[in-house]
Amino acid sequence: MIKHRKLITSLLLLFSLLPSLLPADELSRVDIAQLIDLRDRQNALIIDIRTPQEWAASGLIPQSYPLTFFDAEGRYDLDRWLAKLDKLRSTPDQAVVLVCKSGNRSAKAGQLLTQTQQMKNIYHLQNGIVGWVTAGNPVARNCPNQLACR
Secondary structure, three states, X not given: OXXXXXXXXXXXXXXXXXXXXXOOOOOEEEOHHHHHHHHHHHOOEEEEOOOHHHHHHHOEOOOEEEOOOOOOOOOOOHHHHHHHHHHHOXXXXXXXXXXXXXXXXXXXXXXXXXXXOOOOOXXXXXXXXXXXXXXXXXOEOOOOOOOOOO
C-alpha cells in the first residue's frame, strides 16, 4: 500500500512538471495548398522575409507583406522586426506564415520565434517563393523606388 502511494505521488509530481519540460510550440512547415487554406480560412498573415532586391526580382505571393528579417550579412534585429509584425497582426495569436526564397531562412526565423519568443501559430512555406512560382502560382510585383522590377 505504501509503495503504491509513493508511486502515485511520484507519478503525479512527474505529470505536474511535464508541461514545463515540453518544448515551446514548434514551427510547422506548410505546402502551397496549406498556405492558401491558412490564408483564406484562418486569415493567416503571410510575411515575406526576403530582401527588397529579392522582392523586386521575383515578386511576392499575393496578399503577403514584405518584412525583411535577415539583412545581407545574415544579421537581424528581432525586437524591431517583432514591433513591425505586431502592427500587421490583427490579434496576438493570428497565424503567421513566413516565406523566403527556398524555405531555409523562413525556417530559421520561425524557429527563433517559436523557441525564443514562445510564439504560437507560426508556419513557414516549404520551398519558399521558388516553389510557389515553379507551381505556376501568381505573384504580385513589389518594386521599391530604388529598384526596377525585372
